[in-house]
Amino acid sequence: MEVIVPIVxxxxxxxxxxxAxxxxxxxxxxxxxxxxxxxNGTTGMGPSLSAEEKKEALKTVYDVTDKVIFQLGGLNLDDVLSLLSFSKDFSILGVASYSPYYYPGLPSKWVVKYFKAIVEKSPHPVYVYNYPQATNFDVTPQLIEEIGGVTGIKDTNDDFVHSLRYKRFTNLKVYNGSDYLTLQSLTFLDGTVTAGGxxxxxxxxxxxxxxxxxxxAEALQVQETYYKFLDLARKYGMMASHYxxxxxxxxxxxxxxRPPIFPLTQEEVEGITREVRELRKEYLYLLDKYG
Ligand code: PYR
Structure with a gap:
């Protein structure tokens, strides 16, 4: 079981x-x-990064570790393929892509074609990043089968049964990407991809x-504390609160x-800081208790 962090x-x-x-x-x-x-996931603002910036991010993080899944999806397949080719020189865990987002009503055969192109050209294991709430497209187990050659899926989904279906109907490594399901994902799937990390x-x-x-029971107690921080982040705007x-x-x-994900205002920073300092005691208590 693995704990994977979609890095800010x-x-x-x-x-x-x-x-730096x-x-x-x-x-x-x-x-x-x-x-x-x-x-370059959602938390990492992948859709707001240019292809060049995605490369720079990989170079930078690779200086630290090779335990990297490189998200390189986009709405220009040429860029995606050039990023795949760029990734050849890095001995990483894999590459990932969300499905082509924004365009409504894409025939699923085009999405299959997109992922097939990635699988064919990838020098690394391929992970599908499924986030129907954001992309309005669900890469189902059946489509995974049609694509062929996929190694794993990150299903960012509050519907845990949906994630479990990949376990039942495919041989993929399955990760759930909902912050609120880390315990379930660590217990029943191959792990969690969680922004709170x-x-x-x-x-x-x-x-x-x-x-x-x-x-x-102890893991659930950790989860309860984890939830409190997530709720706090949500209250102020998750994406900007992370910072x-x-x-x-x-x-x-x-x-x-990077706007349009706007930094919190001074007032908001003061508010969230005050609240998180209270919660921090609970955090430290747990680390102390089980540390
Ligand atoms: C992401 O930020 O990429 C997640 O799926 C959590």
Missing amino acids: TPFTRDNALDK KLKEHAENLIEKGIDAIFL NYMPELLVLQKRLVSQGKV VLVKELQGYDVGYP
């Missing part, structure tokens, strides 16, 4: 990729014991240990999101 992408005040901060963040996550980094890696690694020891929460809980700066 730090930007500077003037919206450039901040490689990305590197520092990756170093900390690996040091804290997470199993892999999912690069950016600021709570210790708690996730602890939860993984408890699950592997069969300590379900403040990493700073507060991990102690270093990961810069800013």
